[in-house]
Amino acid sequence: MSDESPPPQPGVPPAWQGTGGYGAPGPYGPSGPAGPYGPYAPYGGYPPYGPAGYGAGWPGWPPQAPRNKLGTSSLVLGIVGAAAGLTVVGSLLGVPLGVLALVFGIVGRRRARRGGATNGGQALAGAILGGVAAAVSVVLLVVVAVHLDHDLPAKDPKVALTSSRGAADQPLAPATTATYADGTWVTAGVPRRFTPPADARGHTPGASAYEVGVTVDETGPGDLALSGYGWQADALEPGGGQRRLKLITAADGPLSHDFPAAVGSGDTVKVDFAFDVPAGADAVGFGFRPAPRFAGAHWLLHPGA
Structure with missing residues (x-):
């Protein structure tokens, strides 16, 4: 085996020729072979990362409309x-x-x-x-x-009238008694004209004032509560008109009295109701009920008759 090295091969660097092993390459030079285009340009460096500014890059929220x-x-x-x-x-x-x-x-x-x-x-x-x-x-x-x-008539009354008359379309005559199923009797007397006292309330000076006595007899077995009684009086004018009448009261005398809270079985109580009657009124429609659970009884009164 000859120690002579083979002749160099064209186009191959001398360091890579021969069979004795790889030769150490020379120091690195410019990247890529130097051809007609010249050496490769080295890559430029990326710009350094910096903190992103939130204030400059993000737009502000639009103002909200008031919720009024x-x-x-x-x-x-x-x-x-x-x-x-x-x-x-x-x-x-x-x-x-x-x-x-x-x-x-x-x-x-x-x-x-x-x-x-x-x-x-x-x-x-x-x-x-x-x-x-x-x-x-x-x-x-x-x-x-x-x-x-306290108005009349009561809705869906539990204590009905037993007298032949007394309903609104069939009023009773003065001094006539309305009877109820529980044994209660109510009588409205004959209206009489009178002169109210000077301290009377609800009276118009010069107007014709009348009073009507209302008597309640409890003939039933139990007591009758009168604390919720109701009444009304209407002047009936020619032509079918009606005018609600106000109660006349006084500090003393008969016009100051009122029914007690209750009347016992077998007892009788009487109260006078007074009101002004306008001139020209044909009659006065008077209604009374002893308590809200009673049907209303009605009388047709003729003041001055």
Whole structure:
């Protein structure tokens, strides 16, 4: 085996020729062979990472519109409820409208305090009006309910009339007795004209005043509670008109008396009812019931007859 090295091969660097092993390559030079295009350009460095600025890169949130609907609704409902609560029919709407105005006003006021609304004053006014409307409506309804409880005739009475007459379409004559199924008797006397005392209330000076005695006899086995009795008197005018008459009362004398809270079995009580009768009235329709659970008894009275 010859020690002579083979002749160099064209195009192969001398360091890579021969069979004696790989020769150590020379130091690295420019990347890529130097051709007609020149050496490869080294890669440029990436720009350094920096913190992203949130303030400059992100747009701000758009401003929110104030939520004033509850405050405005509260004020409107409060005004309508307060106006409705001044009438009997309207008071039926005054309660729910007032409650809604109160609730909306409270919520709207809290929203304004948190900055979500700008009409806190409207919300407060609506809440106040709503509370007043609800309170006034409730008071008016209670007053009307109490008044209706004393009006005639009673609805669905439990104690019926047993006399042949006494219903509104068949009134009794003066000094005639209406009888009830429980043994109660009621008699309205003949009206008589009189002069009320100077301290009388409900009397118009110069008007014709009449009084009618009403007698209650309890012939049944039990006591009769008279605390809830009711009455009414209407002047019957020519042509079919009616005018409700007011009771005349006084601090002393017969006109100051009233029925007791109850009348015992076998007892009799009498009270005088007085009222002004307008000139030209044909008659007076008078009604009485001992208690709300009784049917109303009616008389047709003729003052001055």
